[in-house]
Amino acid sequence: MVNINALDPGASPLDYYGFELRRCREAAGLTQRQLGDIINFTGSLVGQxxxxRKLPTLDFSERADAALGxxxxxxxxxxxxxxxxxxxxFQQVAELEVRAxxxxxxxxxxxxxxxQTPEYVRAVLGALDDTDLDDRSTVRLARQRIFEREEPPVFWSVxxxxxxKQEIGGPEIMRGQLAHLLSFENNLRINxxxxxxxxxAHAGLQGSFNVYRFVGDPTIVYTEGYGSGHTTANPDTVRDCSLRYDHLRAAALSIKDSAGLIREVMEDRYGEQLA
Incomplete structure (x- = not known):
């Protein structure tokens, strides 16, 4: 078992979180079990x-904040x-998502x-390795909280x-994933x-890529390979990928027609009968 007294708050954000949780709990005069009872989690989890040794959820964090003031x-x-x-x-990419x-x-x-839906995330991450799948899924899903900000980014997905049609996780998971895509149909910030x-033949045949735009900072292009990623603000690359993206959007179906195709795939391929 990790010695809590030896926990270095500077070792990582997770260590710092654990250090601060313990500090605040002890300042409130509560044992791990007492805090757990108040926030409806086990004392063992509080200790972990x-x-x-355990990632905190947002729900855990919010309840602990309320209980400990x-x-x-x-x-x-x-x-x-x-x-x-x-x-x-990938950590740099997650930071780009937050700032873009x-x-x-x-x-x-x-x-x-x-x-991605939680079920789709688990199917993707667990395809070859299901170790720590709960934590790894939670971490990926946490990135989606950027859409809950007061000023979320404008998101374009082609x-x-x-x-x-790539059936990941089975028909039921795919139905849920495509239904999730349709839930953004009237969201002006998620297109x-x-x-x-x-x-x-189209402008994206060389592979998937992302373009991140900012206020006051250069645009950044991100491409990904097996177990690695590459970001660049090279003006030539940015211009090339921005032009490619414009052509991709022009060649793609409209947002309305795209939703129609998604519904069609749900019905014909995954057996979803929509009214």
């Missing part, structure tokens, strides 16, 4: 979070903890992580039709277009 400290730390648990090569005012993404064969097979 304090020793950086921390002024929202733990809830503010939570996003940092979640991002720190992402693969090292506009995100443009093209995906060849899979729904983008910011639009999906290849292949992403709708989904499908690039149909009938588009033929």
């Amino acid at each position: 979070v304090e020793t950086a 921390t002024g929202g400290l733990l809830s503010r730390l939570h996003p940092l903890v979640m991002r720190s648990q992402l693969p090292a090569w 005012t506009e995100i443009c993404t093209f995906q060849m064969g899979m729904i983008h992580g910011l639009l 999906l290849s039709e292949a992403a709708l 989904i277009q499908v690039l149909p097979f009938s588009a033929g």
Whole structure:
């Protein structure tokens, strides 16, 4: 068992969170079990979070803040903890997602992580490795909280039709995932277009990519490989990828027609009967 007295708050955001939780709990004169009873979690879980052996959920953080009168400290730390648990090569991308005012993404064969359902996330992450699947899924889903900000980014997603038909996790999970995409149909900040097979050769044949735009900072392009990612603000690359994205949006179905195709795939491929 980790020695709580030796926990280094500077070792990682998770260690710092555990250190602060313990400090605030002891300042309130509560044992781990007493705090657990108040916030409806076990004292054992409180201890695991304090020793950086368990990731805190946002619900845990909010309840602990209320019980300990921390002024929202733990809830503010939570996003940092979640991002720190992402693969090292992806942490910079998660920070770009937080800062961007506009995100443009093209995906060849899979729904983008910011639009994935919990079930789809588990199916993707557990395809070859199901170790720590609960924590890894929680970390990926936490990225989606950028859409809950007071000023969320404008999000454009161009999906290849292949992403709708690549059956990840089985028909039920795919029905739920496509229904989730349809839930954004009237959201002016989350725009989904499908690039149909009938588009033929297109500007994204070289692979998936993301474009991040900011206020006052250069635009950044992100591409991904196996276990690695590459970001660049090179003006030539940014211009090329921005032009490619404009062509992809032009070749894709309209937002309305894209929703129609998503419904059609749900009915014909996954057996969803919609009224």
